[in-house]
Amino acid sequence: MREIIFDTETTGLSPAGGDRMVEIGCIELVGRVETGRSFHAYFNPERSMPSEAEAVHGLSETFLSGQPLFRDKVEELLDFIGGDPLVAHNASFDFGFLNHELGLCQREAVCMSRMVDTLAIARGKFPGAKHSLDALCGRFGVDRSARVKHGALLDAELLAQVYIELTGGRQIGLGLDPAEMAREAAPIAVAVTAPVAPAAPRAARAHAATEQEAAAHRNFIARMDDPLWDRMGVST
Template sequence: MREVVLDTETTGFDPETGDRIVEIGAVELMGHVATGRTYHQYINPERAMPQDAFEVHGLGDDFLRDKPKFAEVGRAFLDFIGDAKLVIHNAAFDIKFLNAELKWMNLPQIPWEQAIDTLAIARKRFPGSPASLDALCRRFKIDNSSRTLHGALLDSEILAEVYLELIGGRQPDFALSTQSSGATGQAAVQWTPRPRATPLPSRISEKEAAAHAEFVSKLGDGALWSKV
């Protein structure tokens, strides 16, 4: 199962009032394991960077001026994500911006059901508790000390660790612990293997069993297998 953990940085809060994406970062997971394949792109927003956004992201007009416009990278971005589930913290925000940019390019929109919202998962697992990315890092003891500014690729790498904790741990479980449910991609985080109704028959032949018994008999009375 392929998933893409995704984050965007923007000039503000609403694309319909002129705000634009300035950075996209994404990390690929296969079977809940990072593959090392990433997507990272700074983007010229074609507008001045507001001071408050600069203070959050550290991305200024001079830095972004020679970066490609979204129209130049939108197709490559879609090719990278493909039909993978998109793991996003507060998915409604990022999908709103991405779909606005894609609409202006006459490119296909990202379906809401393609997103797994880690904010929704966290609020369901820990009702009433803070559910920001920083708060979840503290809860799961994930090192985010390098997150002095919001950066899309760094945030997506941290979110990948948070996501694996939210769905039941960082060890891969062959996708048995998670399943999508609607637009928010709620996760079933408590999966436990059930015992077989009928035990599997032994694959040891009578000859092999006799040879084993003969071998154990030569080990003496103190042999562990003799006490079983």
């Protein structure tokens, strides 16, 4: 199954209040595996950038004034996302801005049935815990050291790794079809054999030296200077 992980950066919190999308980043997953395909774009919001928003993502009004308008990139974006599920963290926020921009271009809104919200998934799996993207990266050991400021493509890349872990990890399915997975899950038959009777004890081997062996030993030590056996008073 193909899924698109995406994130947006904006001028504020409310599209209804005049805020606009200024960046979008999308990552393609197929079968819960990143394919390496992505879509990323900055947009000129045709309005000022509040200092509070710029402090979050670092995108200045000067920088964005040289970027394309959303309507100039909309076809490329729609071609990339296709009709597949769209995964985001606090997805209603990102869907709200995406659909607002589509509406300004007289394009059809993305159906909310395509929305997959990783925030809702995390709250269901870890009630009472912290559910921010940073907190989930920490929980799953995802390296977020490059995340000095928010960025749509970087956050989508981090979220892709978090989403994989939230939905079963990288080992999920292993690409097996249902019949193969059933065989993998089947119990392994173990042959049971009758216990082996212990062997009868073997008689102790005689270990006393023969007279011939004793004579050979006496001749051997006779050639020694101050042999240990004489000092210890051991009879040979």
